[in-house]
Amino acid sequence: MNCEKASRLLSAYLDHELTPEERRLLRLHLLACAECNEELRQLETIKGSLARLCVTSVPSFLPWLRARLAEEEAILADEERPVFVWQQPWFRRTCAAVAFLLLFGLGSWLLSPQRQKGPVPSQNGLPSLPEASWVNVERNLLR
Numbered sequence: 101m102n103c104e105k106a107s108r109l110l111s112a113y114l115d116h117e118l119t120p121e122e123r124r125l126l127r128l129h130l131l132a133c134a135e136c137n138e139e140l141r142q143l144e145t146i147k148g149s150l151a152r153l154c155v156t157s158v159p160s161f162l163p164w165l166r167a168r169l170a171e172e173e174a175i176l177a178d179e180e181r182p183v184f185v186w187q188q189p190w191f192r193r194t195c196a197a198v199a200f201l202l203l204f205g206l207g208s209w210l211l212s213p214q215r216q217k218g219p220v221p222s223q224n225g226l227p228s229l230p231e232a233s234w235v236n237v238e239r240n241l242l243r
């Protein structure tokens with residue numbers, strides 16, 4: 101095995117992906133080649149660093165990321181929340197004033213003395229009705 105082929109197999113060797121025969125030939129080459137041994141050592145260092153990154157850095161990174169995402173979502177929700185007209189203080193005050201006036205007017209009308217007396221009687225003792233009323237027509241016929 102030459103250095104070029106050994107170099108191509110080093111990563112697979114570290115991942116235990118070589119056939120027993122490839123593994124045996126590579127080990128033979130590594131016994132004789134300092135250059136490939138150095139490359140193997142560097143590969144091991146890189147793989148170890150990557151493994152530590154995956155194991156330690158990600159869990160410490162996730163809470164920070166979650167907090168940042170929650171902050172961003174809160175800001176977005178605040179900015180995008182529609183402000184309806186009925187949520188405005190001035191609109192609520194106006195509604196309260198209108199409701200008060202309506203209730204006051206309705207109450208005044210219901211309790212007014214004129215309304216409680218009923219229709220004002222006419223001179224002949226019968227209640228006054230509009231001219232077109234059928235009662236009026238009948239009354240005129242009886243005269």
Ligand SMILES: [Zn+2]
Pocket residue numbers: 102103104106129133134135136137
């Ligand atoms: Zn070599």
